[in-house]
Amino acid sequence: MSPQKIEGLPREMIALRVSREIQDGMYVNLGIGIPTLVSNWIEGKDVYLQAEIGMLKTGALADGDDVDQDLINASCQAVCALPGSSYFDIAESFAMIRGGHIDVAVMGALQINVRGDYAGWSNPSRGLFVGNVGGSMDLCAGAKKLYIAMEHTTKDGELKIVNELSYPATAEGRVSMLFTDLAVIEITPKGMVLKEVMAGLTPKDVQSVTEPKLIIDPKCKEMEL
Amino acid sequence: MSPQKIEGLPREMIALRVSREIQDGMYVNLGIGIPTLVSNWIEGKDVYLQAEIGMLKTGALADGDDVDQDLINASCQAVCALPGSSYFDIAESFAMIRGGHIDVAVMGALQINVRGDYAGWSNPSRGLFVGNVGGSMDLCAGAKKLYIAMEHTTKDGELKIVNELSYPATAEGRVSMLFTDLAVIEITPKGMVLKEVMAGLTPKDVQSVTEPKLIIDPKCKEMEL
Amino acid sequence: MDKVLPSLEAAIADVKDGVMIAIPGFFACGVPRALLQALIKKGTKNLTLACGCGPMLGAADELKQLTLNGQIKKVIDSYGLFRSASKGMADPFEQAIRAGKIELEIYPMGTMAEKYRAAGAGIPAFYTPTGVGSVMENIVNEIKEKRTPKETKIINGKKYVLEYALQPDFAFIHCKIADREGNLRYAKTARNFNHVMATAAKITIVEAENIVEPGQMDGDDVHTPGIYVNRVVKVERPKFAITID
Amino acid sequence: MDKVLPSLEAAIADVKDGVMIAIPGFFACGVPRALLQALIKKGTKNLTLACGCGPMLGAADELKQLTLNGQIKKVIDSYGLFRSASKGMADPFEQAIRAGKIELEIYPMGTMAEKYRAAGAGIPAFYTPTGVGSVMENIVNEIKEKRTPKETKIINGKKYVLEYALQPDFAFIHCKIADREGNLRYAKTARNFNHVMATAAKITIVEAENIVEPGQMDGDDVHTPGIYVNRVVKVERPKFAITID
Numbered sequence: 001m002s003p004q005k006i007e008g009l010p011r012e013m014i015a016l017r018v019s020r021e022i023q024d025g026m027y028v029n030l031g032i033g034i035p036t037l038v039s040n041w042i043e044g045k046d047v048y049l050q051a052e053i054g055m056l057k058t059g060a061l062a063d064g065d066d067v068d069q070d071l072i073n074a075s076c077q078a079v080c081a082l083p084g085s086s087y088f089d090i091a092e093s094f095a096m097i098r099g100g101h102i103d104v105a106v107m108g109a110l111q112i113n114v115r116g117d118y119a120g121w122s123n124p125s126r127g128l129f130v131g132n133v134g135g136s137m138d139l140c141a142g143a144k145k146l147y148i149a150m151e152h153t154t155k156d157g158e159l160k161i162v163n164e165l166s167y168p169a170t171a172e173g174r175v176s177m178l179f180t181d182l183a184v185i186e187i188t189p190k191g192m193v194l195k196e197v198m199a200g201l202t203p204k205d206v207q208s209v210t211e212p213k214l215i216i217d218p219k220c221k222e223m224e225l
Numbered sequence: 226m227s228p229q230k231i232e233g234l235p236r237e238m239i240a241l242r243v244s245r246e247i248q249d250g251m252y253v254n255l256g257i258g259i260p261t262l263v264s265n266w267i268e269g270k271d272v273y274l275q276a277e278i279g280m281l282k283t284g285a286l287a288d289g290d291d292v293d294q295d296l297i298n299a300s301c302q303a304v305c306a307l308p309g310s311s312y313f314d315i316a317e318s319f320a321m322i323r324g325g326h327i328d329v330a331v332m333g334a335l336q337i338n339v340r341g342d343y344a345g346w347s348n349p350s351r352g353l354f355v356g357n358v359g360g361s362m363d364l365c366a367g368a369k370k371l372y373i374a375m376e377h378t379t380k381d382g383e384l385k386i387v388n389e390l391s392y393p394a395t396a397e398g399r400v401s402m403l404f405t406d407l408a409v410i411e412i413t414p415k416g417m418v419l420k421e422v423m424a425g426l427t428p429k430d431v432q433s434v435t436e437p438k439l440i441i442d443p444k445c446k447e448m449e450l
Numbered sequence: 451m452d453k454v455l456p457s458l459e460a461a462i463a464d465v466k467d468g469v470m471i472a473i474p475g476f477f478a479c480g481v482p483r484a485l486l487q488a489l490i491k492k493g494t495k496n497l498t499l500a501c502g503c504g505p506m507l508g509a510a511d512e513l514k515q516l517t518l519n520g521q522i523k524k525v526i527d528s529y530g531l532f533r534s535a536s537k538g539m540a541d542p543f544e545q546a547i548r549a550g551k552i553e554l555e556i557y558p559m560g561t562m563a564e565k566y567r568a569a570g571a572g573i574p575a576f577y578t579p580t581g582v583g584s585v586m587e588n589i590v591n592e593i594k595e596k597r598t599p600k601e602t603k604i605i606n607g608k609k610y611v612l613e614y615a616l617q618p619d620f621a622f623i624h625c626k627i628a629d630r631e632g633n634l635r636y637a638k639t640a641r642n643f644n645h646v647m648a649t650a651a652k653i654t655i656v657e658a659e660n661i662v663e664p665g666q667m668d669g670d671d672v673h674t675p676g677i678y679v680n681r682v683v684k685v686e687r688p689k690f691a692i693t694i695d
Numbered sequence: 696m697d698k699v700l701p702s703l704e705a706a707i708a709d710v711k712d713g714v715m716i717a718i719p720g721f722f723a724c725g726v727p728r729a730l731l732q733a734l735i736k737k738g739t740k741n742l743t744l745a746c747g748c749g750p751m752l753g754a755a756d757e758l759k760q761l762t763l764n765g766q767i768k769k770v771i772d773s774y775g776l777f778r779s780a781s782k783g784m785a786d787p788f789e790q791a792i793r794a795g796k797i798e799l800e801i802y803p804m805g806t807m808a809e810k811y812r813a814a815g816a817g818i819p820a821f822y823t824p825t826g827v828g829s830v831m832e833n834i835v836n837e838i839k840e841k842r843t844p845k846e847t848k849i850i851n852g853k854k855y856v857l858e859y860a861l862q863p864d865f866a867f868i869h870c871k872i873a874d875r876e877g878n879l880r881y882a883k884t885a886r887n888f889n890h891v892m893a894t895a896a897k898i899t900i901v902e903a904e905n906i907v908e909p910g911q912m913d914g915d916d917v918h919t920p921g922i923y924v925n926r927v928v929k930v931e932r933p934k935f936a937i938t939i940d
Contacts, residue, residue: 053476090646134558297722355836358773
């Protein structure tokens with residue numbers, strides 16, 4: 001039996017919380033899903049978004065006459081260019097990614113465990129062995145910091161923060177921070193450290209929907225949005 | 226004691242003979258020395274010269290006002306661009322070379338042996354172990370056809386076509402044709418086949434300044450220039 | 451050397467049954483749709499399509515037709531082309547995968563990019579950190595029996611996987627501008643896999659939205675030098691639906 | 696993020712004794728002479744200069760000064776910088792090599808290019824056909840005792856040598872145009888090693904003949920995206936003597 005699901009923050013608020021970690025001058029790659037929403041919260045910041053399709057400094061989503069079929073982001077959405085945007089081929093794009101030039105990658109996940117392993121590329125419940133791996137494993141291998149942004153549990157209340165992954169891993173031990181609709185958790189060699197909880201919740205509430213035993217940071221505080 | 230040196234063709238004539246092998250549409254890399262002179266004989270042909278510095282379709286040597294210090298060939302000579310010339314970085318340049326995209330590379334040599342090994346990058350007589358290897362080994366590894374253009378013997382009459390190299394090898398078994406001031410020799414699995422000799426010489430004359438036993442092609446003819 | 455041919459048919463005349471063709475494109479962007487349509491018309495069978503990021507989603511009509519015609523033997527890609535559960539089950543390509551009629555081999559996208567780059571650059575194999583700690587330490591195929599472990603090596607205390615160059619027989623390339631000698635320029639994010647695939651293939655065939663004379667492109671602005679290009683054909687600018695599902 | 700600094704001195708302030716600096720340039724073309732002059736002024740010692748094709752021949756005055764100052768510990772290059780017998784013996788650098796005061800390590804030029812490209816691209820090692828059958832199957836150094844065999848592997852019946860990525864601490868880059876965010880364009884054959892070295896180094900410092908605002912360079916025409924660049928300084932266009940002796 002699944003523990004009782006807790007109603008958390010909307011996806012946009014998870015994205016807002018992640019955006020607080022993004023500093024001026026950073027080169028950032030945002031994965032599909034909640035990570036893509038982070039771009040809505042960094043306007044005005046001097047941040048360079050990298051799209052693995054082969055673009056640096058992607059702008060806002062394009063509408064109407066601004067749509068150019070030769071200008072999409074890695075989520076296949078039409079985007080705008082900015083002054084200083086550049087384009088390059090896919091080998092150069094993954095040279096950037098694999099070579100350690102991306103300061104922060106933010107990815108979605110199906111599951112994550114206490115060691116910072118995470119699963120995000122293949123859901124065997126669909127009855128297929130392989131999935132859409134895309135650039136996720138390269139981003140995990142290469143980004144200086146890897147953040148996960150996801151809902152704390154599935155829609156049905158199943159746990160996603162687990163002791164052992166049951167879905168195929170995307171990467172081992174690479175995640176440093178986890179941002180959910182309920183909490184902010186740091187992955188450390190000692191285990192998962194609870195840093196922030198949603199307003200109105202207690203650490204105990206968060207623990208109730210988290211399989212690994214959480215270490216409560218003495219400075220654990222309410223998520224500021 | 227060295228065999229008696231034979232007076233051969235001038236360097237320009239060796240280059241002319243090599244140029245006869247270069248067909249329209251070919252991508253060609255010419256090494257320093259006699260190979261560079263080949264470019265004087267292919268004007269009018271639809272041939273693309275690659276310079277490993279990062280240029281395709283290098284033009285004639287530049288003079289006077291045409292000299293641009295940002296436009297040199299791999300021999301460090303100022304050159305002109307042509308309609309259709311392109312520039313690229315050094316990794317792309319050696320991708321072309323190593324990746325098998327160059328139809329013919331023409332190189333100079335200090336020594337060559339019967340198996341198509343040749344030495345060209347380091348002359349230990351200078352008392353130094355290392356030399357200027359440059360791009361020669363990459364060209365040997367990657368060019369579809371590797372030709373050597375050189376004088377048949379040294380200025381002092383020492384043999385350069387030998388049974389075993391005494392200088393450090395540039396590459397093993399990669400040379401297919403050898404063009405000298407005295408002869409044209411094909412390197413085959415059976416040995417060195419004499420294809421052409423300079424006007425006024427006999428195969429025996431060529432053999433007298435060639436250490437390995439030459440196979441005389443039944444169709445062996447006079448070098449046409 | 452004028453590399454421009456009058457028709458797509460002439461350009462793909464020697465594309466025979468059983469060959470491997472590189473198909474660039476990132477979802478709906480930079481996909482050689484005109485060449486794919488010519489391939490359907492020609493009816494070539496037993497094909498391996500070497501992709502990189504789901505270009506057949508940007509050529510959904512062509513994928514459907516190639517699948518229904520039974521022209522595809524195998525697809526190599528980082529993006530398995532799987533749609534949402536509902537759409538996927540109704541999709542002929544996904545049905546063919548599930549039925550074992552089309553083979554699917556999966557690599558991480560950066561590894562795909564590097565495999566083509568390596569083939570073009572004469573690098574037979576390279577080590578990468580990507581995929582370590584995942585099932586990508588094996589050859590990953592829908593057919594589990596074909597899965598075999600890849601070689602690994604510890605370098606400076608870190609584990610890496612050995613990956614090999616991938617050399618297709620042909621590359622179908624889409625570009626914005628080509629000159630008659632095969633120098634190419636791409637538009638914005640439509641560049642993606644086009645350049646590396648052009649370098650990797652034994653024979654590279656280009657569909658170009660525009661053809662110009664040599665010299666009309668600045669030498670510093672060439673994206674793919676003509677040495678990598680064998681044939682060029684002028685095509686109309688295609689229309690892509692920008693969506694991945 | 697404005698990456699432009701007011702002076703070369705400020706740009707190289709953290710270049711400490713003992714570091715490895717990548718120096719691009721192909722003989723006299725594309726060499727960062729202004730940064731080298733600042734390095735001489737600073738007097739940093741015990742340096743390893745990671746080159747590619749004899750750039751110090753295009754900066755002969757700077758090489759002489761660096762040598763006489765005893766600033767160089769080691770040079771890595773494909774071009775050993777050796778002149779003709781007569782000139783070589785009179786050259787302070789060659790004298791220092793012969794006296795064992797400067798160490799010299801040699802790789803084929805394409806291998807040098809690929810070592811930098813690999814470092815920038817997160818590829819720790821790669822196989823290459825270049826140098827097989829030559830002394831380059833070993834680490835090649837003027838000091839014979841330091842020669843050790845490289846790993847080799849037979850792939851599809853052919854022998855290859857394993858070469859490793861080379862990551863310098865700094866790269867000194869020369870370009871024609873930089874924008875304030877570090878996007879770069881090079882002029883013609885002055886591009887040579889500049890791009891790969893900019894990607895390879897931990898910190899990349901650029902001397903630019905011209906500085907423009909972001910957006911003044913077309914995104915399709917950027918040679919080195921700003922992600923690889925840490926600092927930019929405006930310099931006068933240098934003069935090179937075009938000769939290799």
